[in-house]
Amino acid sequence: MTARSVGLVVAIMLVATACATTTSQPSPDETSLLGTLAPLVTTTTSPTTTTSSTTTSTTTTTIVPIGVPEPTVLGVPAEPAIDSQFAGVGMATVPAGGAPIFSQGGTEQLVVAREGLVFAVTATLDDGWLELVTMCDTTAWARAGDLVLNGPSQNQAVGKSFNFAKAVVVLDPGHGGPWNIGAVAETGLREKEINVDIARRARDLFLAPHTVDWETGTIYTGDQVPAAQRVIVTRTGADELADYEAGLLFRAELANAMKADAFVAIHNNAGHENKLETPGSDVYYQSQLEDSRRFATIMVEEFNRSFAPFGTDWVGVQDVGAKSRLSTKNPGKQYYGLKRTEMPAVIAEGAFMSNRSEADLLATPEFRQAYAEAVYRAVVRFLTDDAFGDAASFDPKSWGGFAGSGDARPECAIPSQDGE
Ligand SMILES: [Zn+2]
Known part of the structure; x- marks a missing residue:
């Protein structure tokens, strides 16, 4: 072009x-996904006779390509949790019901973020606060106890x-x-x-x-x-x-x-x-x-x-x-x-x-x-x-063309739990 x-x-x-x-504990959605895919391998066992007088069996596995499954909408974690690999930085996921997100310094609640959203966690601060980078490219704070935290x-x-x-x-x-x-x-x-x-x-x-x-x-x-x-x-x-x-x-x-x-x-x-x-x-x-x-x-x-x-x-x-x-x-x-x-x-x-x-x-x-x-x-x-x-x-x-920085606009808003 x-x-x-x-x-x-x-x-x-x-x-x-x-x-x-995903976490090491499969969410209900992931479990159902595995359940959807697993039946595609079918195993049949048939008896067969060897040269000796004993009877054994051979197993024939029919492997079926996975085809075109409908993609799953992601699972939303049920409640806040911290995985063992989280050590101050990583990722925060909003559990079911949403999570309050605050301005830097924790002085103002900006929004109750929509369940399933993710944020980068760039630091863990005193008093249970986390420093986040939001989808709007902004820095915000949230309480560790309100989020699902995964380490790197x-x-x-x-x-x-x-x-x-x-x-x-x-x-x-x-x-x-x-x-x-x-x-x-x-x-x-x-x-x-x-x-x-x-x-x-x-x-x-x-x-x-x-x-x-x-x-x-x-x-x-x-x-x-x-x-x-x-x-x-x-x-x-x-x-x-x-x-x-x-x-x-x-x-x-x-x-x-x-x-x-x-x-x-x-x-x-x-x-x-x-x-x-x-x-x-x-x-x-x-x-x-x-x-x-x-x-x-x-x-x-x-x-x-x-x-x-x-x-x-x-x-x-x-x-x-x-x-x-x-x-x-x-x-x-x-x-x-x-x-x-x-x-x-x-x-x-x-x-x-x-x-x-x-x-x-x-x-x-x-x-x-x-x-x-x-x-x-x-x-x-x-x-x-x-x-x-x-x-x-x-x-x-x-x-020489546009470099496509793609930074979020000042008007960007974190999607809220009530749909705003
Ligand atoms: Zn594109």
Whole structure:
């Protein structure tokens, strides 16, 4: 896409987020999710006779691909709690009934925050107060006893020895709220809503154990890849569409406070330049960490694997693949505020909403599931292996367009329990 069109796209695509969290104790929603997936493996036992006179049995396991489950709306914790890994910083989730949020200093109650919302916890203060970064990119206080508190990842070394059961993954659906809807297809399909659906589908994959056929990419119910320890969706809550404003500072602070092992911003693109024979998925990497670039090459490869079977008239830009943009207008800034994240981080631009045929695919649950499966496989590969993906990657480029800081507007409001 052109710098100008990219700038316009980025300007409208800055995000809003919310999170879903998992704890070592599955929430009722997570339990029901596992219950939904578990029956997909069926085991039959049949008697058979060996050459000796004894009778044994062989077991035949029929593994069924997981198909296209409807994503679950996240579980809202029932009551305040603190996990054993919380040691002053991490993440706060609003339990059922909401939680009061105060101004800095605790002098004024700002709002009773909506249940299911998440905040970054940047410090634990005296007298049971916590310092939070809110989705409005502001600092606020709350009482520790009003929230569910989770501590950060243990940050294992990435590679073959990585224990995925300890993985902490942040999924960041781009955009949100009335001011930041992202790209809009000619059909009226809105990026902010698609991104949330895809993030929830990916979250659901991470929350259950799976076996992946790495030859075909098919994901089965199985035990090769355990459920991740925690999957955080930045834009979340009891709101069906999690449709509220969330700034890029917040999204990065949340991932940083949780020392996430991997961060994936989920977007869809606009402003294409060329027709292509293959999917034109772009993935931006954070330039300070070489592992981010490797992560991006894997993500592009997995997008191609997920999307190519849909066989439509794809579009893209000149440099399709893994890339990074450095702002010339704001030295030190990266596209979409990516530099703020302190862990391997990518911005996925899966498909082009500006291309009618891709927008029509994005309207289907099958394609969104394929997107989510690409994210899942890419994160698993990235964390449990040290190889690069088989996709083009480009060195960071200076870029004169809008850098997309995406900080929240002064008018941004924390969603309240009473719906305001
Ligand atoms: Zn976007």
